Amino acid sequence: MGLRTDLAKVRGLGSAKEGSAHWWSQRVTAVALVPLIFWFVASIISLVGAQQDVVQAWVGTPWVSVLLILLCVAMFHHLQLGMQVILEDYIHVEWLKIASVMLIKFLAVAFLLASIFAILKIAFLG
């Protein structure tokens, strides 16, 4: 027991002034994903049963390549933010929680780069 007040004990141990950044990013990516997903699903349906070169030609169309990369950026960022919340809620062993949140962030970046690489390869090399 010290002479410090309850308020003094907790002051500075809070959100580090960026508690809403995670929440806000999740909303921004969600809004971005709404039109992107509608466009992507409609495109995939119209390509149903198409030959590989037809799908490649579609991916290689400049505006399609750009929209696909935008989709991947928003999707993997949104995915990583959502999974982080779930992992933080359900894993109660501290080191395991930190390790799995780190892992999901590493994986999200790796798979995002992989998908962008594949899109650009199709766009530039056919």
Add this chain to the structure above:
Amino acid sequence: MTTGQRPLSPHLQIYKPEFTSALSIFHRITGVGLALGTLLLVYWLFTLAGTGDAFVKMQTFWASVFGRVILFAWSYALFYHLCNGVRHLFWDAGIGFDIAAARRSAIVVVVLSLLMTLGAWAWGLSLLGGS
């Protein structure tokens, strides 16, 4: 520190499951499912970028009965997460936050996501000539 008689957060073990709480947990479940689905999406992009027959093999798999069952579940998860996500965005804007409105929008989400899924499949199958 005095905490007084603050309300406790609900203990899920003794909490009566509600229609709205079921939708809430389903949002998370579909989120995890869609996250796993992105692995297939990246793999699909890689087979598309490649020169081997992996793309054709994957296309054959998706055309099979098992493949179509997975695709159907995937498409419903996507439309559900999309519709319920928009519901969340309305809540974030302070709209429809009372219990009666939340129950009504829950029904809208379930019905609309199902209609979107069936619509998408009707469109896709009609392009295949009904096969």
